[in-house]
Amino acid sequence: MNIALLSSNYNVRRLNIADVQDIYSLCIRNESYYRYCPPFVTKHSILNDMKALPDGKDISDKYYIGYYNGKELIAVMDLIMSYPKEQNAFIGFFMTSLLIQNTGIGSCIIDELCQYMKKSGITGLRLGWAKGNLHAEHFWHKNGFQETGITYNAGSYTVVLAHRNL
Numbered sequence: 001m002n003i004a005l006l007s008s009n010y011n012v013r014r015l016n017i018a019d020v021q022d023i024y025s026l027c028i029r030n031e032s033y034y035r036y037c038p039p040f041v042t043k044h045s046i047l048n049d050m051k052a053l054p055d056g057k058d059i060s061d062k063y064y065i066g067y068y069n070g071k072e073l074i075a076v077m078d079l080i081m082s083y084p085k086e087q088n089a090f091i092g093f094f095m096t097s098l099l100i101q102n103t104g105i106g107s108c109i110i111d112e113l114c115q116y117m118k119k120s121g122i123t124g125l126r127l128g129w130a131k132g133n134l135h136a137e138h139f140w141h142k143n144g145f146q147e148t149g150i151t152y153n154a155g156s157y158t159v160v161l162a163h164r165n166l
């Protein structure tokens, strides 16, 4: 995958250890998200997320990426290719900077992602939100995702799995 082609509006690149402070600064402002998906973010949890993989997946399919407006990190996404099926991709995490929320940027990023994935032969995108997080549910519905009917227990919360055909 050519990450640079994921957006025509923002610079997209892989995030690494040197970016942890910027990712942390973006995440801690989204305090309400962690009420639904505890525990609250730490630099350590970000380092773990950078490496985290679903069972059976290889690091070569993982893209922990940042969207930049100039030098400013405006969004973070954890994308797993060919999961759960070969022709699918999975968004493990997506968060925009509180400073730019409600301006359509999150939807624009998802829209461009879907266009790129479709061109690349991906037929469906999957993700999950914490049951009861109506803000996340509203955002993903607005962006064409629908519940699969599958939920699972993530320990302190229930994940609602959703899918969008491309």
Ligand SMILES: CC(C)(COP(=O)(O)OP(=O)(O)OC[C@H]1O[C@@H](n2cnc3c(N)ncnc32)[C@H](O)[C@@H]1OP(=O)(O)O)[C@@H](O)C(=O)NCCC(=O)NCCS
Pocket: 030, 033, 094, 095, 096, 097, 100, 101, 102, 103, 104, 105, 106, 107, 108, 128, 129, 130, 134, 135, 136, 138, 139, 142
């Ligand atoms: C969900 C999120 C990615 C949306 O990003 P964004 O840049 O604000 O996206 P958009 O501006 O395209 O759309 C925002 C939509 O969510 C709604 N929304 C935004 N903030 C909200 C809030 N705090 N409470 C309720 N709804 C909210 C808006 O009403 C808007 O919908 P509308 O256009 O129908 O009014 C962003 O709010 C975020 O990072 N939240 C914290 C992390 C999170 O919940 N990620 C998804 C996890 S599954």
